Amino acid sequence: MVPATLxxxxxxxxxxxxxxxxxxxxxxxxxxxxAGAKALGSPVMDFKEIVTELVGRxxxxxxxxxxxxxxxxxxxxxxxxxxxxxxxxxxxxxAFGVGGGTCFDLSPAFAWxxxxxxxxxxxxxxxxxxxxxxxxxxxRLVVIADNPGQGSLLTDVCAPEPCRxxxxxxxxxSDALATYDVVSSGEAEPAGFxxxxxxxxxxxxxxxxxxxxxxAPEQGEAPxxxxxxxxTPVYAFCPEQDLASGADEIKTxxxxxxxxxxxxAKQRLFSLAMPNGFVVLTDAVMRQVSDGNTVHEEAVSDADxxxxxxxxxxxxxxxxxxxxxxxxxxxxxxxxRSPDGTPIHNFRRSEANITASEQMQKAxxxxxxxxxxxxxxxxxxxxxxxxxxAGAGGGLGLNKPGFxxxxxxxxxxxxxxxxxxxxxxxxNAWAQIMDDQDPIGWMLCEYQDDGKTLDLKSKxxxxxxxxxxxxxxxxxxxxxxxxxxxxxxxxDCKRIKLVFVQYRPDSAPAMKKAKQSSHKGDVxxxxxxxxxxxxxxxxxxxxxxxxxxxxxxxxxxxxPNGYEFEAGVFLEADFYGTGIGKECxxxxxxx
Numbered sequence: 001m002v003p004a005t006l007x008x009x010x011x012x013x014x015x016x017x018x019x020x021x022x023x024x025x026x027x028x029x030x031x032x033x034x035a036g037a038k039a040l041g042s043p044v045m046d047f048k049e050i051v052t053e054l055v056g057r058x059x060x061x062x063x064x065x066x067x068x069x070x071x072x073x074x075x076x077x078x079x080x081x082x083x084x085x086x087x088x089x090x091x092x093x094x095a096f097g098v099g100g101g102t103c104f105d106l107s108p109a110f111a112w113x114x115x116x117x118x119x120x121x122x123x124x125x126x127x128x129x130x131x132x133x134x135x136x137x138x139x140r141l142v143v144i145a146d147n148p149g150q151g152s153l154l155t156d157v158c159a160p161e162p163c164r165x166x167x168x169x170x171x172x173x174s175d176a177l178a179t180y181d182v183v184s185s186g187e188a189e190p191a192g193f194x195x196x197x198x199x200x201x202x203x204x205x206x207x208x209x210x211x212x213x214x215x216a217p218e219q220g221e222a223p224x225x226x227x228x229x230x231x232t233p234v235y236a237f238c239p240e241q242d243l244a245s246g247a248d249e250i251k252t253x254x255x256x257x258x259x260x261x262x263x264x265a266k267q268r269l270f271s272l273a274m275p276n277g278f279v280v281l282t283d284a285v286m287r288q289v290s291d292g293n294t295v296h297e298e299a300v301s302d303a304d305x306x307x308x309x310x311x312x313x314x315x316x317x318x319x320x321x322x323x324x325x326x327x328x329x330x331x332x333x334x335x336x337r338s339p340d341g342t343p344i345h346n347f348r349r350s351e352a353n354i355t356a357s358e359q360m361q362k363a364x365x366x367x368x369x370x371x372x373x374x375x376x377x378x379x380x381x382x383x384x385x386x387x388x389x390a391g392a393g394g395g396l397g398l399n400k401p402g403f404x405x406x407x408x409x410x411x412x413x414x415x416x417x418x419x420x421x422x423x424x425x426x427x428n429a430w431a432q433i434m435d436d437q438d439p440i441g442w443m444l445c446e447y448q449d450d451g452k453t454l455d456l457k458s459k460x461x462x463x464x465x466x467x468x469x470x471x472x473x474x475x476x477x478x479x480x481x482x483x484x485x486x487x488x489x490x491x492d493c494k495r496i497k498l499v500f501v502q503y504r505p506d507s508a509p510a511m512k513k514a515k516q517s518s519h520k521g522d523v524x525x526x527x528x529x530x531x532x533x534x535x536x537x538x539x540x541x542x543x544x545x546x547x548x549x550x551x552x553x554x555x556x557x558x559x560p561n562g563y564e565f566e567a568g569v570f571l572e573a574d575f576y577g578t579g580i581g582k583e584c585x586x587x588x589x590x591x
Contacts, residue, residue, distance in 0.1 A: 043147075055165060081250075483564040500524065
């Protein structure tokens, strides 16, 4: 059931992180894995590769838009300061809505995400470069992400024309459309802004423009060859800053852009990056640029035309999501839940939970209405077909994809009637186990006497040993948390692993065991995101070495060299024979 209003929902940081990652286009299980992995804090993961992946997804899924600012500049300053003080609220708006925001929304949210994934993230003010030098006051909020072993990266997910890559603070960084470099801003620097981000465009890159001149697609012009070779300044910034939410620098910048006479407050702007270009919508024009050409451009004549253009952009956005990252597994199906037991995916994109501006709500309603009106266009009712070939949909439609009764896999998830009642305490306990900051590490559920309701029997701290001790003579479901450990050099990198357990003791009646199996799909809809699914008949089958073998079989090419089933107790699992810790043969650490 979808809650009537989003603000009533309560999420752990891990669950909210997973919701944010879903907005960026990650699948359910992959989002859950990333949310619990803290990969950006690992010295062995490629820090820049992961951050660049997040930046690229963000700029192509979450738009830069200033609708709130244009609607009422006088209230914008106060509203933003309230949101920055609690970035989780900004994240919730983004994760479960369709809107975006300015840098004062998107940068604090992205910094929060990077922190949840294990990085140190700092808010930094910047001054945009202009034809005459720099803006008179700092007007842009960006993020610097730090990894102690791999350096610092500049990230900007909220510019009208954003970098699609994380930028090294030393050396060049490139995306499909440009190369970026950070250099000294020189004598012309604004006071305290000692570094300058500059850009050199690649072939097939057209500069972002607000201009309202409407031309035919073939008239779009990319920069000339001599222009491509030139470096142009983007903005100056102070790489050492680490601004608090209430910093005077942020207040001053907000006051400047909240002035009704400011460029950003004068007209509505919606901008979204595309793989090889961008799409922009203003009060006067919609323009789509790709591969160095203006492929679509139309004038916006009135409010209805503007809403129609926004509807087109949003439709394209959700019909063509970005591709999945290649460096994470491609399994899918797991679904996080909020502590109240509601699946997080149920909060996505419904009219009841859109928390963006009024314009975004109107566009969403228009999009949904068009979808319903066109749903049956071009379709033919199967009952009217008397003849035809044997191909897909031919004959009487017997070969049409989806024809026939819908089949639910016993362990799959979907919208269907439950065969058993599940206590609200169960998803809450599982959310605690998924959160590696919570001391609760295991849980066990048993049936009531009537066999129709599943209750939480016990939960607790500790690991596998405590879970085994809780098993009795009754049929039960449960799970526990353990850790995959990479011990290389003097560094331990831990990743959370969740084990789902179906317990059916030898002494249990055969009929009860059969009924229990039919409930597995419902239970897995609640205990989601497990990395290993096992069935045991006695506690002795939960042997550490057997579990390690199954966990290694379930991993991809990168296999950890140990596991922890109890805090601080490391069990070796050297799959590739490369050694453990300081003896690891492929370890580059000098420790």
